[in-house]
Amino acid sequence: MSAQSQQKDELPGIDSVEKFGVDVSLQPVVADPEHKFDVASIDLVQRRLKQRHVQMIAIAGTLGTGLFLGSGKALSGAGPLGALIAYSLVGTVAYSSLCSIGEMTCHAPISGTFPHFAARWVDPALGFAVGWNYYYTNLMTVPVEITGAQLLITYWDSNPHHVAIYTTIISCLVILINVFGVRWFGEAEFVFALIKLSLITGLILVGLVIDLGGAPNHQRLGFQYWKNPGVFAGAGLEPNHIGLDRFLGILSVLVQAAFSFQGMELVAVAASETENPRRNIAKAVRRVFYRICIFYILGVFITGLIVPYNDPDLLQSTGNAAQSPYVIAMTLAGIKILPSIINAGVLTSAFSASNSFLFCSSRILYGLSLRGQAPYIFARCTSSGLPIVAIGFTGMFAFLSLMNVSSGSETVFNWLVNLTTVGGFFTWGSIDLTYLFFYKGLKAQGIDRKQRLHYWNPLQPGLAIWGVTWCSIFILINGFEVFWSFNASGFLTAYINIPIFFGLYLFWKITRHTKVWKPEEMDFVTGIPTTEETESPEIPPTTLWQKIAAILF
Template sequence: MSDTVIQSTSSSNALCTSQRPESKWQSFKDSFKPVVVDMSDVDPNLTEYERAAIRTSRSPLSKKLRGRHLQMIAIGGSIGTGLFVGSGGALRTGGPASLLIGWGIIGTMMYSTIQGLGELAVAFPISGGFNAYATRFLEPSIGFAVAWNYFMQFAVLLPLELVAASITIKFWNTTVNPDVWVLIFFLMVVAINLFGVKGYGESEFVFSIIKVIAVVGFIILGIVLIGGGGPQGQYVGDKYWHDPGAFANGFKGVCSVFVTAAFSFGGTEMIGLTAAETKEPHKTLPTAIKQVFWRITLFYIVSLIIISFLVPYNDTSLIGASSVDAVASPFVIAIKNGGVKGLPSVINVVILISVLSVGNTSVYATSRTMVALAEQNQAPKICGYVDRAGRPLVAIMITNVFGMIAFCAASEKQVEVFNWLLALSGLSSIFTWASINASHIRFRAALYHQNRGVDELSFVSQTGVWGSWYGLVMNALVLVAQFWIALFPIGSSPNASDFFMSYLGLPVILASWIGHKIWKKNFKVLLRSDEINIDAGRRDIDMDLLKQEIAEEKEVLASKPLYVKIYKWWC
């Protein structure tokens, strides 16, 4: 009997132990264990790329991004050194008219591109986003080349932004070794990303709010200064449009601005990467996609109009303006020229925050791209390691290794090193946007060929398939403009160094594309419309129910007042 009691007691203790909640430390340790995606129910007769499409749709990445995160990422996510600093170099080489023409045309191209991306992202909220769409709707070698080039772009951008942050600090302090600041900012970015996608979302939410407030404040101040309401009381008006003039280097100056404007919009497509980590993408993504229009109009075009009135293109402070020199920011120069004291430091704080924001985004972009590549068998499987907290740990660690290049900040060769690193992927954004446009066009072609329609889509691009054709053509024209500027640079004679510094990205992506074709022995140029699987991996696979929900939403909207319809269209 005693044995029975002992056994019963032992069982009871075991039960109590099994029911005892895990300690916080144990729970923390367990969060780093990998998540295995179950693919046992997938039809083995599917092609390799159809199975890859399903794997990307089942990615174990954490789905903790909320509507407010997406909206702020959409509005202020890519506002960074391209606008705050790079616009100074564009003003110097192109003049105020070129500045507005360049950003205006690239802005309309970006709006059309993001509309097409939104349609794809809502229908296919998969890891890797637009990089995976190129594989799925164009052909695998294009997807491979575009994705690795995109990875390289942001992997290089991380150390560049860390160095830019250390240079921005020189506005206040020039005695501390730049590597000290690089270390501080590097640890900050690493810590944010170890909190997972929620850490990224919350930090970008705060960063974006600060950037938006700063730009709106600058616009208000700029209007006052133009009207003569500044400390100096001098009416500025449009005098700089007449002296020194509207154009700095004629048509070539306009073409040079196209390239800088395209760089400043880099990261706008990031909203497509967030789809896989959004809880209800069909509800939150459309609003975020529409708000890109307001970012382009208000935060880029309006602020640059203010700059064009306050800073002449021959201002000596713009000489030597580069993507890492915050002192040459036209925003800072405009405030200084207006006689306002103290605010230049505030703008530099905003530039510093923008730099850190881009560095933070770089880790997010590269890690998610690498996971998608691993899920598509285009990168080592270990790169697709995602833990129970939804963090792609291995991909984050690899990205952070690239970040250590930033410790060359104290070296005399830092500018030369980064110029060549950037040259490797300098055209990456153009290729990425072109692939998004082409993917959307091919998706619509597959729908038409398979007798399907847009009535089964939760979100339809407001610019339609013609918007994607416009975006594709504009991206091609930017490549042509960049080729011309690379071959015949402004202010110097043709030389091999300047050409490859500007156009090295093209042979790199061609080598990636050809290399993948040889590796996979796949020499197909483009998938046929009937080869494109438009159902594999879709979350909304019950088409009848989906069409009914869409019809009900349209019916409800039709009953609303006109102002509500207008608001819903734009917001």
């Protein structure tokens, strides 16, 4: 075999040059060892997540308090149509980033995921900034969700002396699930996802029953609340300019909507620990569009039909089911049994979210450590492939949730949490930006992604451009309300993420003298396993139950 033929065979997942349309004159680019793109010898995680785990994580991984409870805040802030517009817009941005990361992960299902992709195809400094930004955002979300779970328990037990006990128990359970290993994590998320899917499906159906007059009060609502009090709620910032005030109302709920969608990238983060990652992630990404439409958009639409946006209960921040728009609607309709069931379902959602964010943040820290962007100690794994040091270190921050027990430390905790407000927008925008470089690099090196990848989206690169544009806008308008009543703390809370992110980028760029990769310099080979190494033959379903499972999972 000639040297040129051997190099062509080294392209991962390519059986023949002619089949995949690669220019025979091109040589695969291999990175200099100093960039640490090839970490296969020290990457010890194992592929233990099964297809059903991945699919259920993708279907319901992000369903949580942001949708079940936060949609009420969005409804009161923008009105039924305003909330629908905000959730739809943010949904398209979240979808664009997921499609982008889906293509890149199908090419390289390796540890480090999108921070490593940014380092490999854009600039190592961007990978450093994205990785640490995402790590901090997820790290602080763990105690936030634990606090949310504890608040949900107050629906049944409001004794303030029990707060620390419940918080400690939840924190320990979350850490233990992650310490037991990725298989336990997968099984836990599978069960939680089933509960969340059942809950949101049941709530949508109950909402339709209430709207159509099937509740005990037999009052048919239809679009009554769209007429009175109306389809839009104003932000209250420009009372003399109704149209502008309603537009500002929509802007005011964009961050709330974004919080509901956060975590969709979990599937890609778990790729290095997933069986048949290319095939399973391709399936997961293809199905996410329908999930957004059915569970998010339809869910928000139903809440706008059954609760008026000016209902005073929507403004209460109880932290439990009492502030859910569905519970408010049930109370108005005379239904008395379901609220406790909803609270229990939302409690499992909050627990699941804290579990998922701990998994995400520990794997990002592990990936950073593998490639020299975090202390190497965090790359240590057990014999079963568990990054125990990264999990243990990250898990300690779960106990920051205990700061909410004291009113003084609660202020500090809330300030730390507010620093993560636009972290998700930086993540989505960076994923889409990385994809644009990835797309350009593949094209420059003559690699046909439509034949090369298990998943590709025909709307690319338009989706990525859409995502980058809107994420930039979201970051800039995040704290617009502070300019109507300016205060320094509000301004810092809204915009300090911007200098932090670019500070991380400049720190690594200056200290390591990194450069932005040119398309012809991008490495699509080093350390990336071939299709033969990751994918086993797909066994078609034969029995009825297997066919049903194939459709669902």
